[in-house]
Amino acid sequence: MAEPIISFQDYGFQYTAQAEPTLHHINLDIYPGEKVLIAGASGSGKSTIGSCINGLIPFAYPGKSTGKLTVGGMEPEKSSIFVLSHTVGTVLQDTDGQFIGLTVGEDIAFALENSCVVQDEMKRIVDEVAKLVDIEHHLQYAPHELSGGQKQRVSLAGVMVDEVKVLLFDEPLANLDPAAGRMTIELIDRVQERTGAAVIIIEHRLEDVLWRKVDRIVLMDEGKIVVDMPTRAFLSGNALLEHGIREPLYLTALRYAGIPITEELEPQHVDSLLLTDKQIAMVQDWYQSAAKEREGKKEETELLKVEHLSFGYTAEIMNLRDVSFTIKEGEMVSIVGRNGAGKSTLAKLICGFEKPTSGSIYLAGRDISGDTIKERAQRIGYVMQNPNQMISRPMIWDEVEMALLAGNMTAEERTERVEETLKICGLYPFRKWPVSALSFGQKKRVTIAGILVQRPQMIILDEPTAGQDYHHYTEIMEFLKELNEQGFTIVMITHDMHLMLEYTPRAIVFSEGELLADTTAAHVLNDPELVKKANLKETSLYTLSMKCGIDNPQRFTERFIEYENEKADLER
Amino acid sequence: MAKAAILSYIKRKSLVHELTGTTKLIFFILWSVASMVTYDTRILVGMLLISVLVFKVSKIRVRDISVVLGLAAVFLVLNNLFVYLFAPEYGVEIYESRHVLLRIAGPYTITAQQLFYHLNMTMKVICVVPVALLFIACTDPSEFAASLARIGVSYRAGYAVSLALRYIPDVQREYQNISQAQQARGIDLSSKDKFFTRLKNSVAILLPLVMSSLNRIETVSNAMELRGFGKEKKRTWYVQRRMQRNDWLVIGFVVVILVVDLVVTFWDGSRFFNPFL
Numbered sequence: 001m002a003e004p005i006i007s008f009q010d011y012g013f014q015y016t017a018q019a020e021p022t023l024h025h026i027n028l029d030i031y032p033g034e035k036v037l038i039a040g041a042s043g044s045g046k047s048t049i050g051s052c053i054n055g056l057i058p059f060a061y062p063g064k065s066t067g068k069l070t071v072g073g074m075e076p077e078k079s080s081i082f083v084l085s086h087t088v089g090t091v092l093q094d095t096d097g098q099f100i101g102l103t104v105g106e107d108i109a110f111a112l113e114n115s116c117v118v119q120d121e122m123k124r125i126v127d128e129v130a131k132l133v134d135i136e137h138h139l140q141y142a143p144h145e146l147s148g149g150q151k152q153r154v155s156l157a158g159v160m161v162d163e164v165k166v167l168l169f170d171e172p173l174a175n176l177d178p179a180a181g182r183m184t185i186e187l188i189d190r191v192q193e194r195t196g197a198a199v200i201i202i203e204h205r206l207e208d209v210l211w212r213k214v215d216r217i218v219l220m221d222e223g224k225i226v227v228d229m230p231t232r233a234f235l236s237g238n239a240l241l242e243h244g245i246r247e248p249l250y251l252t253a254l255r256y257a258g259i260p261i262t263e264e265l266e267p268q269h270v271d272s273l274l275l276t277d278k279q280i281a282m283v284q285d286w287y288q289s290a291a292k293e294r295e296g297k298k299e300e301t302e303l304l305k306v307e308h309l310s311f312g313y314t315a316e317i318m319n320l321r322d323v324s325f326t327i328k329e330g331e332m333v334s335i336v337g338r339n340g341a342g343k344s345t346l347a348k349l350i351c352g353f354e355k356p357t358s359g360s361i362y363l364a365g366r367d368i369s370g371d372t373i374k375e376r377a378q379r380i381g382y383v384m385q386n387p388n389q390m391i392s393r394p395m396i397w398d399e400v401e402m403a404l405l406a407g408n409m410t411a412e413e414r415t416e417r418v419e420e421t422l423k424i425c426g427l428y429p430f431r432k433w434p435v436s437a438l439s440f441g442q443k444k445r446v447t448i449a450g451i452l453v454q455r456p457q458m459i460i461l462d463e464p465t466a467g468q469d470y471h472h473y474t475e476i477m478e479f480l481k482e483l484n485e486q487g488f489t490i491v492m493i494t495h496d497m498h499l500m501l502e503y504t505p506r507a508i509v510f511s512e513g514e515l516l517a518d519t520t521a522a523h524v525l526n527d528p529e530l531v532k533k534a535n536l537k538e539t540s541l542y543t544l545s546m547k548c549g550i551d552n553p554q555r556f557t558e559r560f561i562e563y564e565n566e567k568a569d570l571e572r
Numbered sequence: 573m574a575k576a577a578i579l580s581y582i583k584r585k586s587l588v589h590e591l592t593g594t595t596k597l598i599f600f601i602l603w604s605v606a607s608m609v610t611y612d613t614r615i616l617v618g619m620l621l622i623s624v625l626v627f628k629v630s631k632i633r634v635r636d637i638s639v640v641l642g643l644a645a646v647f648l649v650l651n652n653l654f655v656y657l658f659a660p661e662y663g664v665e666i667y668e669s670r671h672v673l674l675r676i677a678g679p680y681t682i683t684a685q686q687l688f689y690h691l692n693m694t695m696k697v698i699c700v701v702p703v704a705l706l707f708i709a710c711t712d713p714s715e716f717a718a719s720l721a722r723i724g725v726s727y728r729a730g731y732a733v734s735l736a737l738r739y740i741p742d743v744q745r746e747y748q749n750i751s752q753a754q755q756a757r758g759i760d761l762s763s764k765d766k767f768f769t770r771l772k773n774s775v776a777i778l779l780p781l782v783m784s785s786l787n788r789i790e791t792v793s794n795a796m797e798l799r800g801f802g803k804e805k806k807r808t809w810y811v812q813r814r815m816q817r818n819d820w821l822v823i824g825f826v827v828v829i830l831v832v833d834l835v836v837t838f839w840d841g842s843r844f845f846n847p848f849l
Contacts, residue, residue: 054798055798056794056798059797060793081798082802082803085799085800092791094791097788097791097792098794098795100735100738100795100796100799101810102713102714102737102738103714105810106714106811111799112810113807113809113810114800114801114802114803114804114807115800115804116804116806116807117808119809122808122810123810143738144741158799159799353755353756373752373755374755374756376756377756377758381756382753382756384750388780388783388787389746389749389750389753389780390750390753390754390780391779391780391783392775392777392779392780393776402758402759403757404758405758406759451757454757454758
């Protein structure tokens, strides 16, 4: 067998700033041309492994290492981050932050400029690489004119100019809408075919990465490698669920139907599944054993009504066109659609951050067009994506109390309200803590508490679970579900198809500023045309139901969700 | 979001746009030196005519930059006003003669000499402003860093300019978002509140903004290092254009202007052209 291009031998690493090592006894060989997925929950050490490979460790993040590591025959510590960058090309998660140039062309050329390549040669390489990633018609574009997926292609081109032997992707899907994510995975596959580079993808969204063939999956937990197996063998085991990673939906569905996942099943992709007639019958049986349709919903009163709403930042370009819908009290709704479809603009209009060009918004039957941001905030809370964008007090108590200080409550009333809110959010034990001592998920709770303390009737959350692993995702979503059960109306802007399916019965779909559909989540994902228009992605459940000859994929999806809910209820 | 920028690159096709950034930078620097040095009215009139001509050639219209021009005018008026208030007899001192046109009160009289001095001072500013504005409005921001590097500024410093241009809009957008979300939590930044409360409230926006900017800096500096920024003593530039015939002509021209300017100005040992003697 060939020499490995990357080799960890009993490697360990401890950041200077931390008391405990982050990596323990890592043994991992990666060979030229291989495609490896490194999966693991947040804090499992998977990103640290990435930093060891590209040289950010030890050059940007100093620390103490043990054992041995070679990358392209060199030991990083004796080399430099610059030398390593000719071997390993890294695409980071933040598509905006890593876009350094003022235009696409400049950004792709960045590494060449730093190597003092002469201009003609540089232009030639940039054109060539841009063609490879399909961005050659946008060389003059500025970053804000590009979609997230396009920006990522630019980043990929920017590291490919060096003819690297290893391409490293650090959570490439975190900021993309589902369709863009799928295209990224396809592109990575194409690029690998052309260049023969080894590809390492660090990601916890397993099913999305497995859309294209992956040779090997390495699963990390608490700084150790717990499983390192070819994809087929890996998926046949039970390792995923034990380590906080979500299994592909089609496999979960097979398990529910009582089919054990074995290698003979070819479980690495929904299209490769080899199901026997007997197994297909099992799936059909499971599908038909569904409880009867749930009884009709209880009578609900209208909470928010949006009528013929239009808006544009400039007169020429309308970001929203003639949008109308209603949200009932106590609902939990998803708003989905590609980046720039108008979802965030809608939220801003509802909260009063922007004034609509035309149309009106009613809350509990009253036109709120004339209300100020502050007045609306008493009834509609808005939670930003990243908790760091909202937290502005060092102590949890102060942060949650902040919104009340502007009102005219007495100190006792405030104390009572804050305590009550902290209890709802499960933060009461931490009430005297500083915010900095909390985990990301807990910080998210603090920001939600900071909004809930005003007792709004409705909460709008922007991407509540972006960048969260399955464990934190479940934690945040279960919390929101509880709030919903307590009577809060919840609206979520999201890219996450699982979230939409599992937690929100209803989805409102936007595309290019228009309301495309307002229907059940299961219906959205089983309507191929809608999926395409809104840049979404059908789930593997759809494909599985087709494979098993089930004529109503939507009902199949619903059955799956019902089954999950029943199971969750039983466990409780 | 997309509000009209006060002063930014305006893409048009013109002779001025076609010059390289380096040429425009050199022109701007030498031109400013020339107009700073001299108080010679004849030279200033000449330069004024040229700068108006250059402005015409650039195809930038006055209304494109009206906001900045307005600001410049306000400062010019203020400048003149204060010079007069603090030194109403400065012109008399310089031109060694005194023709009183109007008496106001106390030491404040209007003399022909003082007016002539103000005229010269104003012309100096009017010579430089269009050229400075044109430098910004006609130079592709991508070319700034390359131009600075070419005249000898370290590329690390030059690149800082580029990075600022790249990330300032991002930070502005972030600020907008944070400020809106915080307003929804009762943070009022309008003038209704007392000054101290407003100051305290602005911390509620700045702290998250600083935190997220620090994160951004980490990403940016990692991304730059991972792609070899700072590896060599020099670097090349993707956007840099070769110097053309016109570039050399323009540089030659501004050098000639500067030389003529110095010679005429200092020929008689004084920076001032004196029509009163």
